[in-house]
Amino acid sequence: MTEPLRKIILASSSPRRKELLGNLGLQFEVEASDADETISDFLSPSENVMELALRKAKAVSQWKREGIIIGADTIVVLENEILGKPRDQEDAFSMLTRLQGRIHVVYSGVALIDMDNQKEVKGFQSTKVHMVPLGSEEIKRYVATGEPMDKAGSYAIQGMGATLIDWIEGCYFNVVGLPLAFLREELKKLGIRIL
Template sequence: MSAPHLPLVLASTSPTRRELLTRLGLPFECRAPHVDETALPNETPAALAQRLARAKAAAVARDCPRHLIIGSDQVAVVGDRVLGKPGDRARAAAQLALAAGRVMVFQTALCLLDSATGRAATRLVPFEVALRPLTAADIDRYLDREQPFGCAGSLRSEGLGVTLCERMSGDDPTALLGLPMIALCELLRAQGVPLP
């Protein structure tokens, strides 16, 4: 019988991340990480996602001193433009108009922090989505039904966002949903967490 692992905490209030982690059948709790998500000057999208994943885990670790904390962050990029969470319909429409007919790259970072030792492991998992050309009417219909105002790049791929896509490519489809489960399983196994 293996030694018990530290309790798991997901540093997120995202229902999608919660549902993904639930698939592993492990007990965990969710805590809201209060982190400023503003990019630093000249920070690359990949570096931003990694920094925020670590910051989210560290923010929650202050109240969870003997836990394994899972932090994750996602940044969407079209060309050289970072598309964060739009927050409202006008910004979402502008993001989708910019991305129409182009490739959107989602940089999803993951951090597993052992708050007992302070050791953290991070992974970055990119995923590409090619959007089909979109009319203003396509965008309006999508926003009417989906309202993806809390999603990076305004693309809720687990919902109707898939209707906007021509193709998707990457090593881990769950990275697109905001929590790269293949990388997470690797990190959890390294911490002695028993997985199937």
């Protein structure tokens, strides 16, 4: 059972992150962040996801005066190229065509701001993912479901996209978008114990 907590704010409108955070038994508010999500060509994938997560938390901190704000961001990396959310169905098809039959890496960054003392902590997790070989028609049918359209790398491992993945090395929840064991450790640094 979790100890009594201060206010926690999730700086994300992602239903996946909301569900994962709820699974920890935490009471929290959701505040969508309007932060700029432009990826820098000058930062590594891990630096990019930590920067984006921190931007999201800082954007929400502009109108919150108390509590702990959690920002998170997830990207997919194939051969050092960052694949974000697809622009349209054609882009989703192109991404999945490149990912099929290959190993890629999913990075999730997490940033927390303690509004009581303005302390910031941030970090990231990475997970190797292997996507099964897919034919063009299979990819087209998956894109037609609409599931890829708001997902980094154009797939959802927690949805129908699970059938596209045959193994991972690392944290499953990291691929979904919020590495829970990692988040527990980061919250502990701010005095919040889940266990």
